[in-house]
Amino acid sequence: MVSVTFKVNGRDVVIHANEGDNLLTTAQRANVAIDAPCSGNGACGKCRVRLISGELDSPKTRHITDEEYVMGWRLACVSRVTNDVVVAVPDIASAYRSRMKVADLSSPKELDIFNRTRAEIEAAGIAFGNNLSAAEVAMEAPSADDTMPDNERLAWALEAATGAARVKLTFYALNKLARVLRENDFRVRCVLESEGDTVTVLDILPAGDSTPVAGLVVDLGTTSVAALLVNMEDGSVLAKASTGNGQIRYGADVINRIIESGRENGSERLQKAVIDESIRPLVREMCATAGIDMKNVYRMCLAGNTTMNHLFLGLFSEPVRMDPYIPSFFHCDDLRTSSLRLGLHPDAKLILAPNIGSYVGGDITAGCFASMLWNREEMALFIDLGTNGELVFGNNEFLMSCACSAGPAFEGGDISCGMRATDGAIDSMKIDPDTMEPTYTTIGNTEHPIGICGSGIIDIIAELFRAKIINGKGKFSREGRRVRFDENGMGEYIIAFREDTGAVKDVSINEVDIDNFIRAKGAIFSATMTMLGSMGMDPSVLGHVYVAGGIGSGINMDNAVTIGMLPDIDRSCFSYIGNSSLSGAYAMLTSTQSREKVDELATTMTYLELSTEPGYMDSFVGACFLPHTDSRLFPSVEV
């Protein structure tokens, strides 16, 4: 046995390990969070730790520069412990916090998309409005001649004010009742939940208090979590934030997460990771921004894929990934959030966007609703570019869905300089075909880029391909100042030299990155073709393609066609609709009619299992090429 000490966030965590044990696994056993989105195969280079004393059996990988190696940097996933060792672990939580300030919706473009979605829903005749409200009432103070107890006094006043036949008090409201009444001269503001002719008092505040009746929207993605704090009475957005999913250290994809959740106390561990490290900090941050207490959040709606909503609830999720792939629920009744330790009002209910299968979940039913596909006669395609890629094809008469595993590449995962679409990310780029010099933009117009988000990667690959710097297989075929080959002949294109930016690393893209991205786009394209093919159709039937996801609003549709990710149809048919899962969940939370519509869509939507569909694997292999092995599918792309 050897002793392994992790220095993390100012404290030492010491655990005993066997010689030869993997360092990443040892850290997970000690409940030390190391960012390891690729589940530990040395691919992503994110699990960097720094050796302080002792030694590790740890090869130098392409993710670590010579200087860094000398300074002690190692990848935990390829390191084995051989004797007593002390390693420093970068603090994931503080990394999340720093990222959190830059919300998806903070960019005016994203906010614009969000507002347009809301307007479209209203235009479709779906009213905003829900059963939460606030009402002010004034009562006579009790006297010797009027000794009615407080709860009856309030009930009478509220019945008169709201016309309700019955008024009930929650324990939370009863608990505040006597004091708030007397401190405010029997003039109060009540937060109410209506159900038929019964009104339930959730909260009692002083009359004139302007605290909004707040609600929480969460898009729980495998890689990212985005949230809104909204005013339930008028639908206005009070605050917005996003962060990484704290479960990422247990694996980048849903399968690895489920496997981890099946281990001892795994469900609790994964639930804790997403609630304690992602959702609750987001809520706390947003409430601070909005100047309200977390107890003033009276309802929540969460949209996430089937695995995410199962892990969020702490459910035993193995049946989701094991044949015959059975979730605990598709639709479930409103749950109480109080069991989830989110810190919201104790009677806040949780609305979950409904799943339709193990691999098409609430993010897609909510997102498909936001895409408005179901409200149009033209046949259209909705594509959600997440860690899982999901597609819905249909119109106002039918909806068919399918899912494919794209990996985290669209959100910058599995890409050495990849990052989410936040400040400092390259989100669009051009390359001069002669000089091979790039020009690019970054989100937030930062002076130097710090990485590349999904839309930037599409541009880079498209431009490298156009400039013939890479070939159809994604291999480098030109040489120059910005192209570099390592000892194994693997090519790399440097977008920003660290000498110019002052950063520790170049911002670059290499053949492994390109290969990862080609697989991701290949999965999406072959899913599109297979689904259309299953109905005897091809992309020419598509009146529109709605692209959603965290890939970034900078997505260049022409470039996406150039690399063979989207079908080669008229470019005006493409729209980027932002985080449709978040928009859809927002609608479900604030609008009872929207919620009913999403539930209806979920029951009518069919599901196509691609893995059993003939030709899907061939289609995928053909799509793992720029733009495709069958160039006839991309007539407008010059090869």
Added chain:
Amino acid sequence: MVSVTFKVNGRDVVIHANEGDNLLTTAQRANVAIDAPCSGNGACGKCRVRLISGELDSPKTRHITDEEYVMGWRLACVSRVTNDVVVAVPDIASAYRSRMKVADLSSPKELDIFNRTRAEIEAAGIAFGNNLSAAEVAMEAPSADDTMPDNERLAWALEAATGAARVKLTFYALNKLARVLRENDFRVRCVLESEGDTVTVLDILPAGDSTPVAGLVVDLGTTSVAALLVNMEDGSVLAKASTGNGQIRYGADVINRIIESGRENGSERLQKAVIDESIRPLVREMCATAGIDMKNVYRMCLAGNTTMNHLFLGLFSEPVRMDPYIPSFFHCDDLRTSSLRLGLHPDAKLILAPNIGSYVGGDITAGCFASMLWNREEMALFIDLGTNGELVFGNNEFLMSCACSAGPAFEGGDISCGMRATDGAIDSMKIDPDTMEPTYTTIGNTEHPIGICGSGIIDIIAELFRAKIINGKGKFSREGRRVRFDENGMGEYIIAFREDTGAVKDVSINEVDIDNFIRAKGAIFSATMTMLGSMGMDPSVLGHVYVAGGIGSGINMDNAVTIGMLPDIDRSCFSYIGNSSLSGAYAMLTSTQSREKVDELATTMTYLELSTEPGYMDSFVGACFLPHTDSRLFPSVEV
């Protein structure tokens, strides 16, 4: 500033105090529990602590023997700190635990009374039965052709098995669902709550599991707490227990408790005292006895006086004691117990026996129901001998209630050798008028008595009076081996000499004790006369008197008349009905019809405020005598 160290339960609690500070107050400030039922006026002698080092400005009182004083024993309530001091505090909680084993209902007599009450309720046509039940269902396991999610699969099976139109799952059930189904081959036992045609699944257990669907009954008294664990399906009693109310260190009566609750964090402190020190330990103990987990308790019913149920819920209670005496509620909708940290099933609901005013609470509405007063034509009186004495007078046409402050004497409080009616308590006694020698019985037939419970005190006072050892004022008027006078001339009768029992103290009763008890019985008698008088009636109208409370089943009604506590009517008209609050709460929990009946009684029962009733004070003064200053009221008592 001086430093005060309390050694309690193996740990040291250190707090700074000013010279001259009261030791009991200092302990309360340090949150150290010292038993002080009389609120700290040196009367009860229960707040004994032992000086370990340093000095206290502390007089020797009659509660401390010379040997004890030398050994360092002091009463905290009359001690002032003068310099740094270390005192040892007897562990109240462990005292409670040791007392807990001896439940009110463990005596066959008490259990008999309880069962008779239940039979009477059924004989009155009130059905037992409630909306909790268990049902076993077996399902087909899912397959590739049958991929229905788990919750729908269970809902279908339960709809078929129960005929319910709708099945809902609680979060708790959903959380267990996938695992329990698969570990038990899709054969499970569900705990169900029915409401109209909807069935809610509270819990999922393996098929064949014999865990009962348990419910909890609590009688929350100011001084004592009694509880039952019952099987909700057949009403059988699974376990019984009783203990002291952990709030007692904040005062013996409701007024002092409310004052304390109004101080900073007072509501939380009093709630914590009764939940953490009394109710949860009782539940834990009973669940251990019954061999079930606390999570298998699916509902709770609590009966207590208005102040007790307010403090239990942690409500701001000052308005209950302040003119115009307004409670937060009389009746309230079912609350969820989960906010109370009782450790029950998270969806367990709390039923509260309804209050009818600030001084007539759920213990009386539940108890009056159990007395069956409301079901008979004859006019009768129901008397609950608690710390507050409450009376209900009426028949099947009207019910009138009133309350008086009796103090804790009936439960053995305010009496130097008083104790609750548990093992070792003298519960009946005779005195030879010639030799003045006593013969007595103890509960549990212990070899030596350790104190005197309420029924024993009644006998002792009646026998001392009959033997003319004391006069009508309760002063000693004979001398002998068993009668002792202190330096101030205060008399005392020794029932058991410590030389004979080997105990630290004699078991005795002195003039202060007798005076306290006379005031208690005087309050009850004058309340009886005033209430009857308010309707122009006198005791001759009474067909029956039902006596309830923790006074003990050994109560001798003839002696209770002799001392002038109960009216001088035919002795066959008296019945002791035990802990009627507990019996009534049991009925409310297990029988929906009983609950509806109690709610109905509560709305029809009127309340007579004695303090504003002319003649009440005069009546009380006259009743503070043996048997009464007006001997014509007690023709059968020889004076």
